[in-house]
Amino acid sequence: MCGIIGAIAHANVVPVLLEGLLRLEYRGYDSAGLVVTNHGLQRVRTTGRVTELSKLVAQQRAQGLAGIAHTRWATHGEPSERNAHPHFSGEISRIAVVHNGIIENHEAIRSHLINKGFKFSSDTDTEVIAHLIAFNLEQVTDLFQAVCLSIAELQGAYAIAVMEEAHPERIVVARNGAPLLLGIGKSGNYVASDTSALLQTTRDIIYLEEGDVAELSSRGYRIVNCLRNHLGEAVERAVHESHLSNEAIGLGPYAHFMQKEIFEQPSAVANTLEMVFNAQSISPNLFGSEAEEIFSSINHILILACGTSYHAGLVARYWLETVAGLPCNVEIASEYRYRNPVTDPNTLVIGISQSGETADTLAALNYAKKLGHQYSLAICNVPESALIRQTDLRFLTRAGPEIGVASTKAFTTQLASLLLLTVTLAKMRHKLSSEDEQRMIASLRHLPVALQHALQVEPQVRIWAKRFAQKRHALFLGRGVHYPIAMEGALKLKEISYIHAEAYAAGELKHGPLALVDSEMPVVAIAPNDQLLGKLKSNLQEVHARGGELYVFADADSHITQGENLHVIRLAEHAGLLSPILHTIPLQLLAYHVALERGTDVDKPRNLAKAVTVE
Numbered sequence: 001m002c003g004i005i006g007a008i009a010h011a012n013v014v015p016v017l018l019e020g021l022l023r024l025e026y027r028g029y030d031s032a033g034l035v036v037t038n039h040g041l042q043r044v045r046t047t048g049r050v051t052e053l054s055k056l057v058a059q060q061r062a063q064g065l066a067g068i069a070h071t072r073w074a075t076h077g078e079p080s081e082r083n084a085h086p087h088f089s090g091e092i093s094r095i096a097v098v099h100n101g102i103i104e105n106h107e108a109i110r111s112h113l114i115n116k117g118f119k120f121s122s123d124t125d126t127e128v129i130a131h132l133i134a135f136n137l138e139q140v141t142d143l144f145q146a147v148c149l150s151i152a153e154l155q156g157a158y159a160i161a162v163m164e165e166a167h168p169e170r171i172v173v174a175r176n177g178a179p180l181l182l183g184i185g186k187s188g189n190y191v192a193s194d195t196s197a198l199l200q201t202t203r204d205i206i207y208l209e210e211g212d213v214a215e216l217s218s219r220g221y222r223i224v225n226c227l228r229n230h231l232g233e234a235v236e237r238a239v240h241e242s243h244l245s246n247e248a249i250g251l252g253p254y255a256h257f258m259q260k261e262i263f264e265q266p267s268a269v270a271n272t273l274e275m276v277f278n279a280q281s282i283s284p285n286l287f288g289s290e291a292e293e294i295f296s297s298i299n300h301i302l303i304l305a306c307g308t309s310y311h312a313g314l315v316a317r318y319w320l321e322t323v324a325g326l327p328c329n330v331e332i333a334s335e336y337r338y339r340n341p342v343t344d345p346n347t348l349v350i351g352i353s354q355s356g357e358t359a360d361t362l363a364a365l366n367y368a369k370k371l372g373h374q375y376s377l378a379i380c381n382v383p384e385s386a387l388i389r390q391t392d393l394r395f396l397t398r399a400g401p402e403i404g405v406a407s408t409k410a411f412t413t414q415l416a417s418l419l420l421l422t423v424t425l426a427k428m429r430h431k432l433s434s435e436d437e438q439r440m441i442a443s444l445r446h447l448p449v450a451l452q453h454a455l456q457v458e459p460q461v462r463i464w465a466k467r468f469a470q471k472r473h474a475l476f477l478g479r480g481v482h483y484p485i486a487m488e489g490a491l492k493l494k495e496i497s498y499i500h501a502e503a504y505a506a507g508e509l510k511h512g513p514l515a516l517v518d519s520e521m522p523v524v525a526i527a528p529n530d531q532l533l534g535k536l537k538s539n540l541q542e543v544h545a546r547g548g549e550l551y552v553f554a555d556a557d558s559h560i561t562q563g564e565n566l567h568v569i570r571l572a573e574h575a576g577l578l579s580p581i582l583h584t585i586p587l588q589l590l591a592y593h594v595a596l597e598r599g600t601d602v603d604k605p606r607n608l609a610k611a612v613t614v615e
């Protein structure tokens, strides 16, 4: 999704802006641009990558002591240079705006401004903001007030940064619904939509709150909450020291971030479970100081999430129901937020999100609260995210920054966290003996090693990938707790290789999808040695009998024999409850190697963004 970086300092800020944009590239974008104060506002934009923007900036000798820059992921208007940010308003003293998010009432404001004589040169909702600020600037004395007046008229979720040609000594920024952070430096001040873009300059970070408008100069800043405080009194916001490591964001010896992140899973899971490794028993306090009280008051779980995080929730439902005896609903956040569900106040609502900024997940969680759900828990990978700040309880997946758009280590660490939650709740509900608890702790301690073993199937998967790369469609089958893993495998494949892939609960095969099976439709099956293996084998027979080509991920003792049109890769061990976590690995590797074969952009698949901060 779109990214913002702005800087105002005592030296040329162009290198900071370009480096910031590079750090934001992982979010996904289709155009990039910047504005700097250089005897007026100098703008450079391109539909190319940030490296292309850097070349243009050098050719046009763009430099200045203040500037704002942006990577755009198109929502309103095609990806093109004229739709790329920053957008201008005015000819004599121009306003420049960069913007993340969506302005929902942009059409009404656009018509109003056209009637007032403003001319539009793009199809974006952002240009509406630029003209609106310019219009309001005619009614008040300075840009700060004009931004405050303007945001009162905007509906939707947004983060903006604004500059005015006549006053190059300041940048005004505002947030409402989309993240925006200030970086407080020694020789300048900065703004960005993501901490990773700021670390090059400072670790002192301020998280702006909803309705905050801030003015930055090279020497200082002030913040006002314009939605709550129309008198314009300054508000205090704490300065946090960010502990995000710079190396964690680098690629190291790997060709792609996705590859790096797949291979980081043993350590990511070990970091996530570290506090359990050193403990003799599992304590609810892992989820927050109020967890014991809240966990003993609940009798139902509701999980809200999107995409891969939703798949983690589906796996957790099996665990929570089977091990903890707790009824559990898992809902796609974008669906839940527009339903009228029956509520039970003794429900624990769990938001799962890698980024903690997914607009639908945040909105669904708020909606659940409005409906009367009183207890909430975040399972999230970003300590500084909106989700973490919105829930009563929280558990951090300590996967480290996930840069590849396709989620990998976030998923397995989410699963590890959800299993920990299951064990905690099962113990509190007297569904788990202390021997069982000890066995679970031992299995969790072993999990990083088991993941390491699972990664060793890579050479075999690479051979399969060559065959897959020629195909246009694929089916993924699983049963029980491995059905969501089949869904995750299909999502990974379609997301980065652009091969159409569908997942089915294997028992559903003969209710429709079997009609698709022929030699051109590879069928991937997740076949661990669990209680549903016998049933799954019958389903595989149905495929085999119709000339389908089967690719089976089994366990060492699954007793499935390789044969004509039946290929088998075995994981070294069957991990019982932890099996879905291990069976995720070969599916991620398959998607990765198929994408490599097909030459797609593995880390930044077309049309997708890392953090989906708009609805």
Ligand code: M6R
Residues within 6 Å of the ligand: 306, 307, 308, 309, 352, 353, 354, 355, 356, 357, 358, 361, 405, 406, 407, 408, 491, 492, 495, 610, 611, 612
């Ligand atoms: O940051 P989140 O976990 O909330 O993101 C949710 C989805 O957008 C995300 O999992 C998406 O499906 C991934 N790109 C899949 O690999």
